[in-house]
Amino acid sequence: MMEGAKSSPKRGGFQFKVRGPRDFYGGLALIALAIIAILATGELPGQHGFAFGPGTAPRMFATLLAIVGAIVALGGLFFDGPPIEAFAIRGPAYVLVAILVFAGMIRGIDLRMIGIPYTIPSLGLVVSTFAAFIISIMGSTEMKWVESLIAAVAMTAFCIGLFVYLLQLPFQLWPAF
C-alpha cells in the first residue's frame, strides 16, 4: 500500500505537502480500485438500445467511485487532516497467517501453484482448529503457553461438539493420509 510514501515534501522546485494524508491516499486507493474495475469490465458489452448490458452498471458505479475518490483525494491535498496512524505488523500478521493456515489445512492445498514444492495434505477440522488457535494467540504480546494450550484444546473440543455433533455439519475430523 501507499503508506510508505507518507507526506514527505518532494524534492524539487516547489514545496509540496499533502495536508490530509488519510484522505489523500485513501482517495487515491479508491481511484485505483475504480480503474481496476473499469479495466476488468472493459470487454463486457454495454448498453444496446435501451437495455443495460452486463457491463453498464459496473462501469457506471466505477466511474462515480473514481470521481468521488478524486474529490476525497483533492480534499486531502488541500485541507489539513490527521496523519495516518502507523500500521501494526505483528497482530495482523499472526491473525492473517492463522486464517490462511486454517484455510490451507482443512482440505489440504497444493502449494506448487505459488512456487513452493510441497502439498499440505487434508488435515481435517481438529488439527486445523488447534493450529489456527495457537497461531492467532501468538499475536498477543501477553501470551502464556500453558494457558494457551489449555484454551486451544477447550476451544477445539467446543467447536467440534457444536459443529459436528450438535449441528451435524459434514466435516472431516482427522487427517486423511
Added chain:
Amino acid sequence: MTDLLANLALGFQVAAHPYNLGFCLLGALVGTLVGVLPGIGTVATVAMLLPITFGLPPVGALIMLAGIYYGAQYGGSTTSILVNIPGEATSVVTCLDGHQMARQGRAGAALSISAIGSFFAGCVSTVLVAALGAPLTSLALLFGPAEYFSLMLLGLIFAVVLAKGSVLKSVAMVLTGLLLSMVGSDLETGAGRMTFDIAELSDGIGFTNVAMGLFGFAEIIRNLEMSQESREIVQSKIKGLMPTRQDLIDSSGAIARGTILGSILGILPGGGAVVASFAAYTFEKRISKNPERFGRGAIQGVAAPESANNAAAQTSFIPLLTLGIPPNAVMALMVGAMTIHGIVPGPQVMTKQPELFWGMIASMWLGNLMLVIINLPLVGVWVTLLRVPYRLLYPSIIVFCCIGIYSINNSPTDVVIAAIFGLFGYWLVKHDFEPAPLVLAFVLGPLMEENLRRAMLIARGDATVFMTRPISAGLILVALFMLVLAMLPMMRKRREEVFVESEN
C-alpha cells in the same frame, strides 16, 4: 383491529412453542453475552452464527438471530454502567451517566432503569411492528421497479447521512460496496464480471465473508493494537436493584421520548440502534432544565439512550419484513439468513408465511421479558465474564469465524476472501472510512441493479421515469434533501457535535 389481535394470537402460538421459546432464550442469552463482552459486535456475531442456523427450522433460526440483536442492547448497558466500557457501540453514551451513577453507589438503580426502559421500549416497538406491518405491506404492493430503486437509493443516502464522519467518504464507501456486489455472473446474461477468471468468484463474493472480514477480523486486528488496559470493575456489591419512586418519576419522560425517537430512527433506512442512542441522549440533554447534571449521573442520561437503542433495534425489522429492504447491516445479515432458508424478504413474507412473520414479532415481546429476567438478577454472572482476558477471547473468535465461513460452502477460498476483507477493513479504519455503508450497499447492490435495469427497460430507456412516477420522485427528493442537508456547513457541525459527545 380484530385482524391484528388474531394475527398476534397466531404469533404467540408460534412463539410460545417450546422449541421456539428455547431459540428465543438462546438468542437472548447469546445477545446479552455479546453485549457484555467488548470487542465482539452484533454484526460479527450474527454473521458468525449464520452458518449455525443452517440446520434449524426457519422460524426458530430467525427468532434466535433477532434475539441476539435486541439482546445485545440489554447486555451492552451492563458493562457501560459497571465498568465504563461500552460492550456495544449502542451503549457508548450510557457510559457517561451510567458509570457516574455506579460510582455514586447507584449502580442498581441505573441497571434497573435501563432494563425497565428497554423493556418498555421493547413492548411499544413490538406493537408498532405489528401495527405497521399490514399497511406498509400493502404500500409495497404498489411499488414497481422504479420505486424500489428510488427507495433503495434513499436507504443508502440515509446510511451516508447517519454514518459517522465525512459524508463524501461515506458516499465513496457506498459506491465501493455497490461495485464489489457486482463481482460474479451477470443476472441476465450470465457473463462473468470482474471475476479475473477465478472460478470461486463466479458466484460473487459471499456476503458473510465480507461481513465477517470487515466486522470480525478487522475489529480483532484493531483491538490487538490497543494496550489491554486493566478493567476497573465496580467491586462493591450491587445493592438495591429496585429504583426509588423518585427515580421512576425522573426517568419516565426520558423513557417515553427515547422510545419514540428510537422507533422513528429504527424504521428509517440507514438508522439503527447506534444513531438512536446518540440522538436520544443529545435530545434529552438539550431539553433538560438542568443540562449540567448530564455526565454527572443523571438518570435521564441512562433511561433515554437505553430505551432508544432497544426501540430502534426492533423497529428496524419493519422495512425488512414489509419492503424486503434491510435498513442496516444487521438486517442485511437477516436477509442472508432468510435467503439460506429459501425465504425472499419482502411483502410476500407476511401473506405467504404469516406464522413466520407474526411468530417473530411475538417472540420479540417474549424475548424482552426474558431479557429483563436474564439481566437483572443475573447481573453478577455477566460481570464475572468480563474477567475472561481478551487474549483468550480473540483466538476463539477467529477459529469460530473460520469454521463458520468454511461450513457455508465447504470452501477454503471463502475463508481466504474473508481474511482479505479483514485487512481491507483494517486499512479502511486507518483512513477514516466507515465500513457500515459499504456493507449495506453490498447487500442492496444486486437488488438495485436489477430494479434499475428493469425500470429502464420498461420505460424504454427513459431515465426521467424516476422523476415522473410520483412515489419514486418523492423518495428521490427526500434523498436529495437529506444529502444537501448533511452537506450544509451548519448541519455538518451539528453532526460532529453529536458524534464527538459519544467519544468522550
